[in-house]
Amino acid sequence: MKALVLAGGSGKRLRPITHTSAKQLVPVANKPVLFYGLEAIAATGVRDVGIVVGDTHAEIEAAVGDGSAFGLRATYLRQPAPLGLAHAVLIARDYLGDEDFIMYLGDNFIVGGIEDIVARFVRDRPAAQIMLTKVSDPRAFGVAELDAEGRVIRLEEKPRNPKSDLALVGVYLFTPAIHEVVKDLKPSWRGELEITDAIGRLIETGHRVESTIISGYWKDTGNVADMLEVNRLVLESLEPRVDGRVDEASELIGRVVVEPDAVVERSRIVGPVIIGPGARITGSYVGPFTSIAAGCAVVDSEIEYSIMLPRAAISGxxxxxxxxxxxxxxxxxxxxxxxxxxxxxxxHSKVQISS
Known part of the structure; x- marks a missing residue:
């Protein structure tokens, strides 16, 4: 089995951050969201991963490298434009060959990993295995309609009038049967080759498509609110550790991590908080659920429930x-x-704010 990780989206909902950064590399608890997905794939025993990249390919490739840091072998596949999830499968045809594969959206975050669903797929081997979760506004997602016995009977991408509240989670498992339907797909009204249409064709042609409704935590980290919520969730499990320098005039309360070469002076830190390598916190308050990345500075300021990316600075x-x-x-x-x-x-923004 192989894996196909989609890391080519433009991240419109995270602008202006994604004007200059790949959305899959925005950090949660100081680690890029994409890395959590790669770790989840490696935990299933899969070793070969194809990473579909677009305009931010150089940034993604620099961060992931050859994949060995995750126990993986990475191959990069260029997608000329974000033309849909099924288009990513289409361009990966030669790489995937005739192997079963996991397709994982690189900006998704799933608590608990995917080992169980992969094991079920390997055991039962339907043509496709999808994961579903209940959402409050299904219009923003691919939506599944189930019959009375829980079988998938219809899928629709970002429907104007959803038939259910069951959204597709960004992890799919396929046999090579998916390639036969993908090659004949036509673009949807959105101008994309939709994976929901491809799975629908599998259903129409008599292939078995199974679903699992997950009750655990899942987020599509496509907007700021979701990024902050995932950051909160990850920080909840933080183990306190101080490898940097904290002076006697400072107070650390709760689960706080101070990474090597970070300095905390005359400050109050209320966890869960992570302070990255080389960061400096002086005369400040850092409140719960805050991630401060490497090289940041917080001086004479207050910040909480926030994410600071590397080398950002707040003063006064x-x-x-x-x-x-x-x-x-x-x-x-x-x-x-x-x-x-x-x-x-x-x-690289510069903002002036009064105290």
Missing amino acids: VARIESSLIGHDVEVTRAPGTPRAHRLVLGD
């Missing part, structure tokens, strides 16, 4: 919360603004 700001702050951003005080701030800042 009274309160920042529920924010995603990009690489190399500078946030400083300026007169005449509110005391609480909610920010989504692209890389």
Whole structure:
């Protein structure tokens, strides 16, 4: 069995962050979302992974390398444009050959891994195995309709009038039967080759398609609110550790990780919080569910329930919360603004905020 990881999307819902960064590399608890997916695949015993990349291919390839850091062998497959999930299967045909495969969307986050569903697929070997979860607004997802006995009878991509509240989770398992239907697909009204249409063709032609409704935690980390929620969830399981320097005038409360070469001075840190290598926290308050990446600086400021990407800096700001702050951003005080701030800042931004 092989794996196909999709890491070529443009991440429109995470702009402006994704104007300058691959959405799959935005970190959760200081680790790119994509890495969690690669680790989940490796845990199933699969070793060969094809990574579908687009305009951000150089960034993805630099981060993942040959895959050996994850116990994988990575092959990169260029997709000229984001033309749909089924199009990714189409361009990966030669790589996949006649092997069964896992298709994993690189910006998805699933608690508990995928070993059980992969084992079930290997045991029963339907033409396709899909994962479903109940969502409040299914119009934003691929949606499955089941019959009274729980069998999949219909799939629709981002329907205007959903027939159910069961959304497809971004993990699929296929036998080579999928290739026969993908090659004859026509673009949908969205101009894409839809994987929902391909699975629907399997159903129409008599192939067995099975589903599992998951009750565990799943998120498509396509927007800021979901990124912050996943960050919260991961930090919940943090084990406290101090490998950097914390002075006697500082206070660490709860689950706090201070990575090597990080410095905490005259500050109060209330976990769960992770402070990355080389970061500096001075005269500040860092509140729960905050991830501060490598090389960041927080000086005379307050921040909580937020994510700071590498080398971002905040100075003299009274309160920042529920924010995603990009690489190399500078946030400083300026007169005449509110005391609480909610920010989504692209890389290399410069913002002035009053204390």
